[in-house]
Amino acid sequence: MNDPGPNASAATINPSLPVSPRTSLRQLLWALVFALTLPAILIAAAGLYSGYRAEQETMDLRLQETVRAMSLSLDREIEKSEVVMRMLALSPYIADGNFSAFHRQAQEAGIPKPSWVSLVTPEGEVLLSTRVPYGSELPDSVRQTSLLKVLETRTTHLSDLFNGSITGQPLITLDVPVILDEKVAYILSASISPNIFQKLIADQRIASNWNAAVLDRSGRVVARSRMPERFVGQLGNPIIRDAINSNPEGHVQSVTLEGVPVRAYFSKSAVYGWSFVISVPSTELSASFKRSLFWLVILAGCILMGVALAAVLSRLIAKPVDQLVAQAHALGAGQEVLGASTHVLEFDTIQKALTDAAANVREQERNREEVLTRVAESEARLRLALNAGHLGSWEYTPSTGIFVTSPQCRANFGRGPDQPFSYDDLIAAIHPDDRARQAEAVVRTLKNRVDLQVEYRAIWPDQSEHWIRISGQVRVAPDGHLSLVGVSQDITEQKLADERQGIMLHELNHRVKNTLATVQSVASMTRRSADQGDPAAWDAFLGRVQGLAKTHDLLTATQWQGALLKDVLKNELEPYQDALNQRIRLRGPEINLQPSAVLALGLAVHELATNASKYGSLTSPEGKVHVMWALASALNPPVLIVEWVESGGPPVTPPQRQGFGTKLIQRGLAQQLGGEIKLNFHPDGVRCVITFPIKNVMVEIDETDESVERYAS
Incomplete structure (x- = not known):
């Protein structure tokens, strides 16, 4: 008898299956390929475009943060010169008329080279200049407008870029008033070369095809990374200047002075009004889009190769299906198990053969799966417990x-x-x-x-x-x-924790002894004040102990590793600050103090703040307190200078005797830290200048030079 073939056998064994149009396996494979490829292409394109946009936004954010940081660096560079000039303006040599000694002091003050310092009268007569030896004949100043502005405002003035009348070179001047007997007696001028700002740009290692520039308030180029010799002194691109005048920071499409299309990122200084600009060629920004498009083409090519491979596999899969059907009939011979049609010819045939075999092994598989499941769950619980x-x-x-x-x-x-x-x-x-x-x-x-x-x-x-x-x-x-x-x-962490606990207990014992000694000293001095009939001695004692506790909280937050000078000042002065943060102003570099210096300075600032709130500038709503500090690395030994200046309060009269607070400051700062304190009871407000040897107060003496560059806001 002739073999009717597998398809005839399927029809004979199960005549109840409905006869309907069926989809072939090849057609299903093709439909599956297209169902997978089309969404994959769309998703990949969307993903690559999203990646391009994300990369663009990330670059905008990174460059905006860079120009903002450079703008702050620009402020710090100018501020360093301003601090030195303000310190020079307080020189006693000027008040004494010893201009020769002041000439030497100005030369050693640390103004960045090749800058120089000049002392000018309000009428424009130049008394001395560190650019030439003292006693040299000097012409009168021709900057009458700048001098007049300093006379009128009695504040520091930073000029825009201009060509010096003597040197003929581009310069920037920083004019500081020298106030003697409540009037501007002289004007101290620092002539600063743009090379200082040129070095600031060079230190950033800007990419060779990028451009970085410093603009003054008028939009004139002060320094530039590309061809500074050609463009310094010229006005910047009008598009960038208009953008800076509209917003303090941002980015804009522009063209460099060389005519190159760029995307310019800028940030304007809120203190001095100068701006820092970085320009990136537009061709570099479009490179990321080209990379995304390239990978999209590669992906499309891979998908097309997959389609071609699917065509080959569809032919290879359909051929062994007939052999699989014959093996399935042999496996399920003698049994009849009905199943629903899948409307796919090949799958219906395979399903009939496999359902025949499934009836014989279903029970065994069920038992086996239950055993394996229990074993797997047991092993999983064991692994979870061990890992936990x-x-x-x-x-x-x-x-x-x-x-x-x-x-x-x-x-x-x-x-x-x-x-x-x-x-x-x-x-x-x-x-x-x-x-x-x-x-x-x-x-x-x-x-x-x-x-x-x-x-x-x-x-x-x-x-x-x-x-x-x-x-x-x-x-x-x-x-x-x-x-x-x-x-x-x-258990290494446990062992280390036990060891750290022992060390901490020993350190705690040491800190408690030191704290009790400080409290004992304050109590002893307070008792003497109380014995002399001071009714406020007990309240003052409580205030000092509370101030000491606040300082201890600040040190505890850093595990007694020290604290920032700015944080010590804020800790005591924050209660007196106004909503606009204008009443208390702090300015100086970021300095990390030793724990002993934190405690001593905290008590000193507490006494100054208490005195200001009772008798000084903080008794008036218009009163202000400015605290400035700087590192004088050029001195031997190097010192930290802290200046406390009160203004806007009632007239000050010198005390008849040295008070308890002054004694406490002298003992805490002078005796413990080797500091020097100068108190000046000026009618406009108390001024206190404290000088410390750096080695006695700072945590990281080796990094002093680096700390000078990190100014607090």
């Missing part, structure tokens, strides 16, 4: 030397998850001083059949030392062999 406790499992058979470890166990000894780790490797990893204790514990466990509990140090391959806790039990195998099974745990 960071425990590594291990098993050691002494008779065979076989040592089996889990990845976490190997990690406890500094090994990778796939790195071999034998028992000999374990012994070699144990600290030589602990190997005997580990060996004795293993022998005792095997001999007495007791639990294994031992802790020892392990040396990792990187030579770091770690503490390991080993726990285990004896297991007897069916063949009678003994083995040890247990877990390992890295």
Whole structure:
């Protein structure tokens, strides 16, 4: 009899299946390929475009932050010269008329080279200039407009870029009034070369095809990374100047002075009105889009290759289906199991053959799956418990030397998850001083059949030392062999925590003794004031103890590693600040003080603030307190100078005797830190200048030069 073929057999075995148009396997494969490729192309295109936009936004944000930081650096560069000039304006040599000595002091003041300092009368007569030896004949100043502005405002004035009348070179001047007897007696001028700002740009290592520039208030180029010799002194692009006048910072499409299309990022200084600009060529910004388009083309090509491969595979899949049908009929011979049609010819045939076989093995598979499920759940719970406790499992058979470890166990000894780790490797990893204790514990466990509990140090391959806790039990195998099974745990952090706790207790004892000594000193001095009939002595004592407690809180936040000078000042002066942050103004570099300096300076500032709130500028709503500090690295030894200036309060009269607060400042600062305190009871407001040797107050003396560059806002 002729074989009717597999399709005829299917129809004969199950005549109840409906006869309807069916989809072939090849058609389904093609439909699947297109259903996957089209969304993949769309999603990839959207993803690449989104990545391009994200990259563009990230670059905008990064460059905007860069120009903002450079604008702050520009402020700090000018502010350094302003601080030095203001300190020079207070020189006693000017008041005494000793201009020769002041000429030497100005030369050593630390004004960045090639700048120089001049002393000018309000009428424009130049008395001296550090650019030439003292006594040289000097022409009168031709900057009458700038001098008149300083006379009228009695404040510091920074000029725009101009060509010097004597040198013929571009210059910027910083004019500071010298006030004697309540009037502007002289004007101290610093002539600053644009080379200082040129160096500031050069230090940033701007990309060769980018351009960075510094613009003054009029939009004139002060310094430039590309061809400064050609463009310094010229007005910047009008588009950029208009954008700066409209907004203090942002970015705009523009063209450089060379005619290159760029995207310009700018930030304007809120203090001096100068701006920093970075221009990036537009061609560089469009490169990211071209990269995205390139990868999109590559992806499309890969998908087309997949389509072609799918066409080949569809032909290869359809051919063995007939052979699979014949094997399925042999497997299910003698049984009839009905199934719903899939409307796919090949799948209906395979389904008939497999349902015949499924009836025979269904029960066995169900039982097997239940057993495997329970085993898998048990193993999963065990792994979860071990991982939760960071425990590594291990098993050691002494008779065979076989040592089996889990990845976490190997990690406890500094090994990778796939790195071999034998028992000999374990012994070699144990600290030589602990190997005997580990060996004795293993022998005792095997001999007495007791639990294994031992802790020892392990040396990792990187030579770091770690503490390991080993726990285990004896297991007897069916063949009678003994083995040890247990877990390992890295307890290094626990050991270090115990050690740190001991150190902290010792340090706490030391800090408490020092604090009690300070309180005892304050109490002793307060008692003497009370004995002399001061009714406010007790309240003053409580205020000082509370100020000391606030300073302790500040040190506790840094684990007694010191505190920033600005934070110490804020800690005491913040209660007196107004809503606009104008009443209390702090300015100076970022300086980290030693704990002893924090306590002493905190008490001193507390006394100054208390005096100002009772008798000084803080008694009036218009009163203000300005605190400025600077590092005088050029002096020997280097010193930290802190200046307290009150203004806007009632007229000040010098006290008849030295008060308790002054004694406390002298004892805390002069005796403990070797500082020098100068109090000036000027009618306009109290002025206090405190000078410390840097080595007595700062935490990181080696980084003084770097700290000068980091100014607080």
